[in-house]
Amino acid sequence: xxxxxxxxxxxxxxxxxxxxxxxxxxxxxxxxxxxxIVSKANNSLTVKFEDIYGFVVEGNIDDVNILxxxxxxxxxxxxxxxxxxxxxxxxxxLQSQYSxxxxxxxxxxxxPSVLSNTIxxxxxxxxxxxxxxxxxxxxxxxxxxxxxxTVPESYYDDLIRATEGKVTPATRQIxxxxxxxxxxxxxxxxxxxxxxxxxxxxGYSFRDSDVGYCQGLNYVAAFLLLVMKxxxxxxxxxxxxxxxxLVNDCxxxxxxxxxxxQRVFRDLLAKNxxxxxxxxxxLGFDISLVATEWFLCLFCKSLPSETTMRVWDVLFNEGAKVxxxxxxxxxxxxxxxxxxxxxxxxxIKIIQTTTNHLFDPDELMTVAFEKIGSxxxxxIAKQRKKQEPMVMAEIDQRVxxxxxxxxxxxxx
Amino acid sequence: MATAGxxxxxxxxxxxxxxxxxxxxxxxxxxxxxxxxxxESTIGAAFFSQTLALSDATVKLEIWDTAGQExxxxxxxxxxxxxxxxxxxxxxxxxxxxxxxxxxVDELQKxxxxxMVTALAGNKADLEENRKVAAEEAKAYAEVNGLFFMETSAKxxxxxxxxxxxxxxxLPRAQPAQNPGGMILTNTPSEIAQSSNCCS
Numbered sequence: 001x002x003x004x005x006x007x008x009x010x011x012x013x014x015x016x017x018x019x020x021x022x023x024x025x026x027x028x029x030x031x032x033x034x035x036x037i038v039s040k041a042n043n044s045l046t047v048k049f050e051d052i053y054g055f056v057v058e059g060n061i062d063d064v065n066i067l068x069x070x071x072x073x074x075x076x077x078x079x080x081x082x083x084x085x086x087x088x089x090x091x092x093x094l095q096s097q098y099s100x101x102x103x104x105x106x107x108x109x110x111x112p113s114v115l116s117n118t119i120x121x122x123x124x125x126x127x128x129x130x131x132x133x134x135x136x137x138x139x140x141x142x143x144x145x146x147x148x149x150t151v152p153e154s155y156y157d158d159l160i161r162a163t164e165g166k167v168t169p170a171t172r173q174i175x176x177x178x179x180x181x182x183x184x185x186x187x188x189x190x191x192x193x194x195x196x197x198x199x200x201x202x203g204y205s206f207r208d209s210d211v212g213y214c215q216g217l218n219y220v221a222a223f224l225l226l227v228m229k230x231x232x233x234x235x236x237x238x239x240x241x242x243x244x245x246l247v248n249d250c251x252x253x254x255x256x257x258x259x260x261x262q263r264v265f266r267d268l269l270a271k272n273x274x275x276x277x278x279x280x281x282x283l284g285f286d287i288s289l290v291a292t293e294w295f296l297c298l299f300c301k302s303l304p305s306e307t308t309m310r311v312w313d314v315l316f317n318e319g320a321k322v323x324x325x326x327x328x329x330x331x332x333x334x335x336x337x338x339x340x341x342x343x344x345x346x347x348i349k350i351i352q353t354t355t356n357h358l359f360d361p362d363e364l365m366t367v368a369f370e371k372i373g374s375x376x377x378x379x380i381a382k383q384r385k386k387q388e389p390m391v392m393a394e395i396d397q398r399v400x401x402x403x404x405x406x407x408x409x410x411x412x
Numbered sequence: 413m414a415t416a417g418x419x420x421x422x423x424x425x426x427x428x429x430x431x432x433x434x435x436x437x438x439x440x441x442x443x444x445x446x447x448x449x450x451x452e453s454t455i456g457a458a459f460f461s462q463t464l465a466l467s468d469a470t471v472k473l474e475i476w477d478t479a480g481q482e483x484x485x486x487x488x489x490x491x492x493x494x495x496x497x498x499x500x501x502x503x504x505x506x507x508x509x510x511x512x513x514x515x516x517v518d519e520l521q522k523x524x525x526x527x528m529v530t531a532l533a534g535n536k537a538d539l540e541e542n543r544k545v546a547a548e549e550a551k552a553y554a555e556v557n558g559l560f561f562m563e564t565s566a567k568x569x570x571x572x573x574x575x576x577x578x579x580x581x582x583l584p585r586a587q588p589a590q591n592p593g594g595m596i597l598t599n600t601p602s603e604i605a606q607s608s609n610c611c612s
Binding site: 401 | 457
C-alpha cells in the first residue's frame, strides 16, 4: 500500500480503512493512493501520501503512526455506533432532539427515550461519527433534512437548471476559484469534481444573493462534497450552515458576522487565557490574523482532514459555539510556547505548525471540551449583540473615509 | 548584532490587490522560489518572513499577503496598519485590476504611514499577448503618486526579487541607538517619485 516504502513497519496502513469505505460510495476517494519518500535525514523520514479524503499530507513517521492509531479508533468508534443501533434500532439518532441550533423546543417536552437518545448522541458525536454514517447524521442533526423537507423535492434540480448558462459577478469569481480550490486533490482537480463544486456554489449564489459567492465557501463546499458524496446533500449542508448554524452575515458584503466572531473570540481568549491574551496584546498580535480563516473556512484549511471532520461533527450538532471551543483550545495547547514568543511571526508559526500537525483529533477535542469552560449558545448570542454596534461603527468609519477620499477627488 | 555601519531593520510589508492578480504567487516566488499555475485562494491573509542582506543593512521583511475579494477589504486596515512598505499588485491583462490597484493607492495614501515605501507591480508580464494595461500608463500613474513601478512575472520570476530588494533598499535606515538626535529619512516621497525609473 505504501508503494515505495517497505523496510519500515507503519503498523496498519492508514488508508486500508478508507479504501474499503470509499468502495461503497462515491468516486471521490476511489483513487489509487501513493506514498513517496520526500526526504530522509537524521532518522526522520518525511513521507507524502493521500489521506482518506484524498488530501496530500506530508509528515514524518510519527505522524503516520498517529494516523494509523486514529484509523483504529475510528474503526472502534464505528463498532460502538453499530452496537447502539442494534439495541435501539436503526436510525435511532433520528429520534433525538434536533440540535441546539434549531431552537424553540424545551428539553422538558421530550419523552424520556428521546432525551436519552439526545444525551447519548451528544457524547457519541463528540467522540466522532463514523465516516460512513456522517452524511446521514449530519443531515439530521444540523437540520438540513428538515430544511429540505420544506421545499418541493425537485428544488435543487430546478435551481441548477435555472442557473445554467447565467453569468453574474459571483459566477465569474467562482470560475476563477474552482481550479484554486485544493489544487492537486485527486478528485477536486478533475473536471467532474470542479463541475460538481461549481453547481453547488453557483446554485447557492442564486439562492442567497446577499451572500452570492464569498471566497472561503469554495473550500467549505468542497469538503462537504467529499463527505456527503452527493451534490444535493452538500448543497443543503451549505444552506443550513449559512442560514442556521453560523453567525448571521458571516459571508455577506462586509463579512460583518465574521468580524463579530473575532471580537467575541478576543474576549473569550482574555477570559480563558488571560496571561497569553495580555502577552499577545503586548506583541501587537491581533487574533484575527489567524482566526479569520478559521471562522470562514471552519478550520478546513488549517487542520488535517479527519480532525476537521471531527470539529464539524460537533459543529453541526451543537452549533457555532464549537468554533470558539476549538479556537480557544488551539491557543490553550500552546500556552507555554506562545508565552516564549517575542515576535508576531513566531506566534503565527507556532499556531500554524500546531494546527497543521493536529493529526490526532482527540488531542484537540479533549482540550476543546474539557479544558475550556462551558459556553452556551445563549451566552454567545449575548456577546455577539454586544459586539455588533462596534463592528458596524468600524465598517462605517472605513466607508466614510473612503467616500471622503472620493469626494476630494471629484472636487479636484 | 549589526556590525559598524550596518543596521538591522524589521519591516512589515503588505501585499494588496484584486483577486487573481497574483499576490500570493509573487510572495511564493520570492520566498520559496516556486510557482504554481493554480495558487490556492487566500482567505484572510497569509504571513511570510524573509531576510535580505543588503550592503548597508540586514532587512527582515514580515510579509502579509492579503485576500483579494472585495468583501475582504474590510479587514485590510489590520494588515496595513504599522506597515512600512506595500506592494500593490494588478494583472496587466485585466484593466479592472488596475482600477482596483488605484483604489488601494488612494486608501493607503489616506490611511497608511506617510513614509510608507509603496511599489506598484504589474504582474503576469509574461502574458504580453493579452496585455490590457500599457506599461507607460502605469508608470505615469506611479510617478504622479510617488510609487515605484515594475512589471513582474511570478511565473518566469522576472523582477520578483528585484521589487522586494528595491523596497528593502528604500526603507528608512534605523538610527543608531547611541545617536538618538538628527533623524534623517533618506527616502522622502518626492525623492522616491524622482527616482522611480526601474520599470521595464
